[in-house]
Amino acid sequence: GLVGLKTSRGRVPLTPLTSESWYGMVVDHAVARSVRDSALLLDLTHxxxxxxxxxxxxxxxxxxxxxxxxxxxxxxxxYRK
Known part of the structure; x- marks a missing residue:
């Protein structure tokens, strides 16, 4: 499987390539093979x-x-309706 993570606004810098024109709805991160890999990437990029x-x-x-x-x-x- 794959792991995706949407980080908090401002956790990973967007500038200079991306502006705040999307009002915080856009974040940079990657799809990873494990939670550990995603966490290691976040350690490097935050x-x-x-x-x-x-x-x-x-x-x-x-x-x-x-x-x-x-x-x-x-x-x-x-939850069951």
């Missing part, structure tokens, strides 16, 4: 951009380390 009017706060650690942690007990819900 960061502040002084030319951007928006920026995401710096993470407290690496995205790859967060992806490697045990998520703990998960709960799923199914």
């Amino acid at each position: 960061g502040p951009d002084p030319l951007s009017p928006y920026g995401a706060p710096a993470p407290k650690g690496s995205f790859a380390a967060a992806a490697a942690r045990d998520p703990g007990k998960l709960r799923l819900a199914v």
Whole structure:
């Protein structure tokens, strides 16, 4: 399978190639083969951009380390109409 991730606005800089003309609906990232690969790419590409009017706060650690942690007990819900 493949993993896709839409990052938060300002997490990965868009300038100088893309402007804010889409009002934050466009982000740069890639489709990856695993969550780990997606997290490693995000570790390499995130960061502040002084030319951007928006920026995401710096993470407290690496995205790859967060992806490697045990998520703990998960709960799923199914909505049936």
